Amino acid sequence: MRRLDLFRRPTLAAVAATATLTLAACGGSSAGAGTTTTQADEADCPGEVLDVVVSVSQWGAVVEQLGGDCTNVTTVLASSAVDPHDYEPTTADIAAFSDAELVVLNGADYDHWAADAVATLDPAPAVVDGAEVVGVEGEEHAEGEEHAEEEHAEEEHGHGGVNPHLWYSPEYVQDVAAAVTAQLSELSPDAADHFAEQAEAWETDLQPYLDELAALETAAAGRSYAATESVFQYTAEAIGLTDATPEGYRDAASNETDPAPGDVAAFEAALTDGSVDVLVYNSQTEGSVPEQLRAAAEAADVPVVEVTESAPDGESSFVSWQLSQLQQLSNALGGGQ
Ligand SMILES: [Zn+2]
Numbered sequence: 296m297r298r299l300d301l302f303r304r305p306t307l308a309a310v311a312a313t314a315t316l317t318l319a320a321c322g323g324s325s326a327g328a329g330t331t332t333t334q335a336d337e338a339d340c341p342g343e344v345l346d347v348v349v350s351v352s353q354w355g356a357v358v359e360q361l362g363g364d365c366t367n368v369t370t371v372l373a374s375s376a377v378d379p380h381d382y383e384p385t386t387a388d389i390a391a392f393s394d395a396e397l398v399v400l401n402g403a404d405y406d407h408w409a410a411d412a413v414a415t416l417d418p419a420p421a422v423v424d425g426a427e428v429v430g431v432e433g434e435e436h437a438e439g440e441e442h443a444e445e446e447h448a449e450e451e452h453g454h455g456g457v458n459p460h461l462w463y464s465p466e467y468v469q470d471v472a473a474a475v476t477a478q479l480s481e482l483s484p485d486a487a488d489h490f491a492e493q494a495e496a497w498e499t500d501l502q503p504y505l506d507e508l509a510a511l512e513t514a515a516a517g518r519s520y521a522a523t524e525s526v527f528q529y530t531a532e533a534i535g536l537t538d539a540t541p542e543g544y545r546d547a548a549s550n551e552t553d554p555a556p557g558d559v560a561a562f563e564a565a566l567t568d569g570s571v572d573v574l575v576y577n578s579q580t581e582g583s584v585p586e587q588l589r590a591a592a593e594a595a596d597v598p599v600v601e602v603t604e605s606a607p608d609g610e611s612s613f614v615s616w617q618l619s620q621l622q623q624l625s626n627a628l629g630g631g632q
Contacts (some may be wrong), residue, residue, distance in 0.1 A: 328382065329374025330391075331355070336364035342485030348395040349377045350409035351379050352464040352605050354425065354471070356613045358399050358502070361475050363493040365486040368394075373410065375579060375605045388412065395420045396482050399475060399532050403459035403627060421478050428474045429467040431457055456549070461606070462613070464529035465508055493512030504614050507621040508534055514628040520600075521565055521574040523585040525549050527602050530621075531575070539571050559584060571597055573627045580604045598627035 300536075304566075335344040340363075347362060348369045349355045354416045355370030362368055367382035369391045372382055392398060401407050413422055419470055461467040469593045476494040480487040511534040519539035525548060531538060538545070543558035554562075565571045566588065574592040576585065578601040592599050606616040 304533060311586070327374055327376045328372050328385075328388075329376070330369065330371050330388070331373045332367060332369040333359050333362075335362070335367050340365040340486055341489055342483040342487070345396045345479060345483050346394050347397045347399065347479075348391050348420075349399040350406040351401055351600075353613075354399050356606065356611055357462075357472055357497070358475055360497050361472060361490065361493050362479060363489055365483055365489055366479065372406070375603070375608070382406070382408050384408050384412050388422050389415075392416060392420070397421045397423065397475075397478055399423045399471075400425065401459060401461060403431055403457050403461065405459035408579045421482060422469065423474045423478055425461045425467065425471045426459065429461060429464070429470050431459075431461070440463070458525055458528050458549070460526045460529060463527055463617075465505060465533050465535065467529065468613075469498075469501070500612075500614050504618050504621070507618055507625065511536075511621060511625055511628070514625060518572040518628055519570065520573040520575050521562060521571040522577075523548070523588055524577040524580060524604075526552060526577050526604050527575045527620075530617075536573075539565060541565055554584060562588055566597050567595045573597065573624065574599045575624075579607075600624045600627050 337344050342344070342365060343463040345362070345366050346369070347358060347366045348371065349358050350371055352370050352373045352375075353620070355368065355373060359368045359370075371384065371388050371391065372379055389412050392409070393416050398409070398413050398420045400406055400413070400422065402410065402424040405426075410424070413419060461471065476490050479490045483490075508530075515531075515534045515536040517537075520527075521540040522528070522531075522538070522545075525545070528538065540548075541558060541561040544554045544562045547558055549555035566574065571592075574589065574597050576589055576599050591598055600620065601614075602620050606613070611618045
């Protein structure tokens with residue numbers, strides 16, 4: 296599935312609760328990254344205001360909410376127009392990292408460019424690495440070992456065996472959020488109560504998402520899905536929806552190699568012989584093969600659920616982004632209204 300028309304992705308405008316400064320226009324970050332910065336409300340912050348840098352938008356919205364009035368949050372890759380794997384940080388990005396008290400990364404080699412940037416900093420900022428927090432590790436690169444570009448170019452959007460889409464796991468999302476709150480409280484102890492309130496508000500906001508997942512566990516029992524890409528895997532596992540994606544295709548997709556014609560044919564057969572209840576379709580990475588599979592699903596009356604790697608354009612809430620996808624799935628499984 297060589298992604299010739301990679302990333303016909305809609306650009307993502309992160310609209311944070313507080314003042315948002317989009318740096319793209321002022322040349323602060325490379326064109327297309329759409330770097331955003333939210334401003335703290337110093338007057339309302341009971342402690343020291345912290346500068347926080349988040350590598351990718353999937354976590355940016357979460358950190359903004361957890362930081363509340365006491366953080367200036369810069370999200371480097373806030374646009375879905377750029378593949379996180381291919382992203383090369385600009386000097387402005389590196390500078391943002393160097394001014395940060397806290398850096399939040401996804402890890403698992405998903406945003407290796409950010410980990411590389413932080414590794415060069417002395418003194419180093421505090422770091423929350425999502426993959427480390429939840430215990431899934433991408434390929435380790437020995438300290439100082441150069442990342443041979445072709446190594447990553449080869450993989451393109453591949454994930455080399457580890458599924459780095461941590462934000463699709465309800466458990467991982469909560470673990471990473473808790474780690475961020477703990478770090479913020481350590482760095483600004485006088486604002487610890489404020490962060491505790493923000494964490495509580497975040498958990499309250501998350502509840503409809505958790506409730507929908509709980510309801511889906513019933514609807515998903517004994518049902519299966521097949522996916523054009525592995526982004527949704529952790530959510531499917533959380534609700535007990537069986538992955539019926541033909542193995543050959545799944546391996547090719549996760550290693551970012553073109554699925555063999557036989558793999559595509561096997562996928563189409565699974566869509567027409569009733570062994571797949573739902574097609575999970577990543578609408579941010581289109582291409583001839585995914586479109587062919589979508590057509591086969593529609594011809595066989597297999598419902599298609601669209602998911603995205605990062606929040607779609609204009610969607611600044613993690614919860615509403617995820618919830619709308621879960622409701623689609625609930626309807627597809629016949630659980631919805
Ligand atoms: Zn991915």
